[in-house]
Amino acid sequence: MTPAQLLEEQRRRTLGALRAANLGVQDVWIRYFMMTGNVDEYDINAYLHGLIRLPVLDCYLIALAINELIDEQPPLPRAPTAPTSDPAPITAPNLALASECWRDCATTSADASRGLISRCGGVRSIRCRSEVLQV
Template identity: 50%
Template sequence: MSLLDREEETQRVLINAAMMASDISCRTAWRRYTEYTGMVDQFGISAYLAGLVALPVEECNLLAHAVNELIDERPPPLKAPHRGPTPWSLGPTSGGEHDKTRDELLTRWLMDTSAETRYRWEQ
């Protein structure tokens, strides 16, 4: 396996990993990719992601860019809040829009998921 083949395979695997970690479908990634003048059809992108075909480096980079843009558009993950003053929370507070976004995400999560989903126990 040449260095170029190894780099291509690494990029393909990492694009797949990023899509899976961010719950981005192939169809969604392909749509964004075509908005950036991507020339490969959805079947070709699926075949590339499955490791069945190679794509020109420009097309791979365009797909990576599309996936990264989709990831950047996602809201940040919800973090566990602290109660009361803590050494790391005594600095200036962000408040405002950040708190509103957090509250909206929390409300959506509580209203749109079942208790079984919210409290999954690993066995």
């Protein structure tokens, strides 16, 4: 890709990040300005929509401002991986352990499987051999 094509791809992806995060150009401009940016809000809007080109440093600062604003947003709610009345989500380490427990339950007795399930923090039950085993 040529340098001009790379800059256009950066602009396009920067606009995509702005839209995906539901950010306003004014918020981006304020953050950009705090980073010593020197173009106005209208120029940022025009740049993001491909109407004007900006110096590489300004493009970098705009992208950095958007990324900082994205980092400050609260995380989106996660989908529950199983029906439960427990509000505690299954975290990534516990999910790996739960997968191990599920694999083990297929080769062990129901009582032994219950013991395995109790080690899987956040997991209250696992369907194993057509039976729902609960802690």
